[in-house]
Amino acid sequence: MGQRYEILQKVIAAWxxxxxxxxxxxxxxxxxxxxxxxxxxxxxxxxxxxxxLTRFQADMHQIEWRIFSYAETGDRLFIEGxxxxxxxxxxxxxTPYAGVLDFRGDLICGWRDYVDLGVGAQxxxxxxxxxxxxxxxxxxxxx
Numbered sequence: 001m002g003q004r005y006e007i008l009q010k011v012i013a014a015w016x017x018x019x020x021x022x023x024x025x026x027x028x029x030x031x032x033x034x035x036x037x038x039x040x041x042x043x044x045x046x047x048x049x050x051x052x053l054t055r056f057q058a059d060m061h062q063i064e065w066r067i068f069s070y071a072e073t074g075d076r077l078f079i080e081g082x083x084x085x086x087x088x089x090x091x092x093x094x095t096p097y098a099g100v101l102d103f104r105g106d107l108i109c110g111w112r113d114y115v116d117l118g119v120g121a122q123x124x125x126x127x128x129x130x131x132x133x134x135x136x137x138x139x140x141x142x143x
Contacts, residue, residue, distance in 0.1 A: 004077035004103055005070050005142075011108075016063045020053040027108050034112040060085040067142045077101040082137055083115075093123040096136045 007026060014022035024046055027033075033043040035052060043052050060083075067081040079101070084094040095115050102110030119133060129137075 002070075002072040002077070003106075004072045004075075004101065005067075007103070007106060007108075008067070008070075008077060008079065008101065012065050012067075015065060018057050018063075020050060020057060023053055024050055026106075027111075028104055031108060032110050036117050037112045037114050039115075039117055059088060061088065062086040068139050070142055075103040077103070083120075084137065087124050091123060091126055092129065093120050094129055094133055094137055095120040095123075096133060 011023055011026050014020075014026075027046055027049055029046050031044070031046055031049050033049055033052070034040075035043060043049050062085055064084040065081065066084065067079050069080045071078045077100070079099045080097075081099070082094055082096045084092070087093055095117075096119070097113050097115035099111070099113045101108050101112075119130075123129060
């Protein structure tokens with residue numbers, strides 16, 4: 001397991017525990033976070049990241065964030081995973097994605113998630129997970 005991936009595992013544990021302060025402790029003050037790269041403008045700075053985390057915490061319950069594969073090169077971590085959780089109404093939401101995290105030292109300074117927001121919106125609206133999404137979810141997680 002690489003050093004950057006170990007840090008991400010700590011971020012995931014804090015996220016699942018809904019410990020926003022701990023998640024923020026892994027980000028630089030000038031973080032640029034593209035939570036949905038190309039679809040939405042990035043969140044810039046730790047204060048804006050804290051607001052986004054607060055919004056996520058209200059909308060995401062029983063979080064099962066999983067990573068299926070990863071690769072590290074220099075100060076960059078590439079990941080493939082799924083954000084899976086229950087909506088406030090109890091609906092299962094699962095959005096497969098690919099992401100890139102840039103590090104400065106041991107802190108994340110850039111975060112880009114490439115995700116189809118329409119998939120999550122369908123699940124939030126009550127549509128069942130499609131066969132192709134279920135197939136993507138049914139894979140072993142990275143160790």
